[in-house]
Amino acid sequence: MHTRKHHRMPATRLLALHVLRGLNSLEASTLAKALQDRNADVRAGAVRLCAIAEANPGLVSALVNDPSARVRAEVAWAFVSRPAGEKQNALVTLLDHAEEPWLRHATLAAAGNDLESVLGALDKRNPQRAAELRQLFGKKQTAAAALPTLSPASPRAEAIAMYQPALTLTGNATKGRATFETRCAVCHRFAGRGTGVGPDLDASRLAGREKLLGNILEPSREITAGYPLGLLETRSGETVLGILTNETPAGITLRIAGGVDRVVRRSEIAKVERPARSLMPEGLEAGLSPQEMADLLEFLTSGGPSVP
The missing domain is CATH 2.30.30.100 (SH3 type barrels.)
Structure with missing residues (x-):
C-alpha cells in the first residue's frame, strides 16, 4: 500500500486511513491532512480516527463549524472522553447551531454525564435552544437497548447510539444505492454492482436491517468463511x-x-x-448521517435491480 499517494476517490482515501490505523501505521501528519480534506466523508472519518487515537484535539475543535453536519456529528463524539471543560465548549457550540434533529440527538448523547453542565452553559448563550433540548432529551430512549443483536457493552457503543435511529427512519433505496457505490462497492458486490473483494451482499436482503447494521458497525463480529x-x-x-x-x-x-x-x-x-478479523475496518460509517444509513439499509434489504 503506497500511503503517500492521494487517491482521487474519497472512498479509497477513507479506506486507506482506516487500514493504516489497523496496522498502527497512521502518522499524525497524514491524519492532520485528512482533517482538511475537500471531501466531507474523509474529514468525518479523520475526526473519528482522532477520537480513537485521542489525538489532535485542537485540530478537531476547529471543525465545530464545519459546513457538513456529518462532520460536526463526528466532532461531538470525538469529545466524549475529553476533559469536561473541552467537551463543554465544543458541544455548546455544536448544539447552538445544530438544526438537524438527528445531530441534536447525537450531540446530546455525546454529552453523557456532563449533559447538565453543557445545557447550563448553553442556557447563557441560547436559553430557548437549551429549553428545547431539555425537552428533547426527556423523550430520548437508551439507544443501545434498542439493538438487541448488539451488546450495550460493545466497544462501538458510541456508534451504536448514533445510528440506532436508522432502524426506524424511512429509507430511500435510490439514495442508498449512491452510498453503496461510494462506500461499499470498492470491496463488495450487490445486485451486479461493485467489486468482489469481500463477500457478496446479495444475502443481506434476508438478514434484516438490524443484523445488517450490526455487521456494518462491527465488521469483525462475524467473519465470512472463505475470506481469510x-x-x-x-x-x-x-x-x-x-x-x-x-x-x-x-x-x-x-x-x-x-x-x-x-x-x-x-x-x-x-x-x-493472518489476522483473525475482517478486511473491512471499523469506522467506515463515519460521515454518514442516520438518514443516510437508513437509505443504505433500505437499498441492501429491498433494493437491487429494481433501483434506478
Missing part, C-alpha cells in the same frame, strides 16, 4: 493487506481493495500475518 485476511510486510518496507486468494512456494496472492490481485514473491516477503 492476509497481511504482508515486504523487505522494502511496504505493507500489503488483502484477502488471501492463493499461496504457493513461489509467492502469495492478495486481493486488495478495488478487486486487484497483488502477487508478492516469497523472496520479497519479510513477514506474513
Whole structure:
C-alpha cells in the first residue's frame, strides 16, 4: 500500500486511513491532512480516527463549524472522553447551531454525564435552544437497548447510539444505492454492482436491517468463511493487506481493495500475518448521517435491480 499517494476517490482515501490505523501505521501528519480534506466523508472519518487515537484535539475543535453536519456529528463524539471543560465548549457550540434533529440527538448523547453542565452553559448563550433540548432529551430512549443483536457493552457503543435511529427512519433505496457505490462497492458486490473483494451482499436482503447494521458497525463480529485476511510486510518496507486468494512456494496472492490481485514473491516477503478479523475496518460509517444509513439499509434489504 503506497500511503503517500492521494487517491482521487474519497472512498479509497477513507479506506486507506482506516487500514493504516489497523496496522498502527497512521502518522499524525497524514491524519492532520485528512482533517482538511475537500471531501466531507474523509474529514468525518479523520475526526473519528482522532477520537480513537485521542489525538489532535485542537485540530478537531476547529471543525465545530464545519459546513457538513456529518462532520460536526463526528466532532461531538470525538469529545466524549475529553476533559469536561473541552467537551463543554465544543458541544455548546455544536448544539447552538445544530438544526438537524438527528445531530441534536447525537450531540446530546455525546454529552453523557456532563449533559447538565453543557445545557447550563448553553442556557447563557441560547436559553430557548437549551429549553428545547431539555425537552428533547426527556423523550430520548437508551439507544443501545434498542439493538438487541448488539451488546450495550460493545466497544462501538458510541456508534451504536448514533445510528440506532436508522432502524426506524424511512429509507430511500435510490439514495442508498449512491452510498453503496461510494462506500461499499470498492470491496463488495450487490445486485451486479461493485467489486468482489469481500463477500457478496446479495444475502443481506434476508438478514434484516438490524443484523445488517450490526455487521456494518462491527465488521469483525462475524467473519465470512472463505475470506481469510492476509497481511504482508515486504523487505522494502511496504505493507500489503488483502484477502488471501492463493499461496504457493513461489509467492502469495492478495486481493486488495478495488478487486486487484497483488502477487508478492516469497523472496520479497519479510513477514506474513493472518489476522483473525475482517478486511473491512471499523469506522467506515463515519460521515454518514442516520438518514443516510437508513437509505443504505433500505437499498441492501429491498433494493437491487429494481433501483434506478
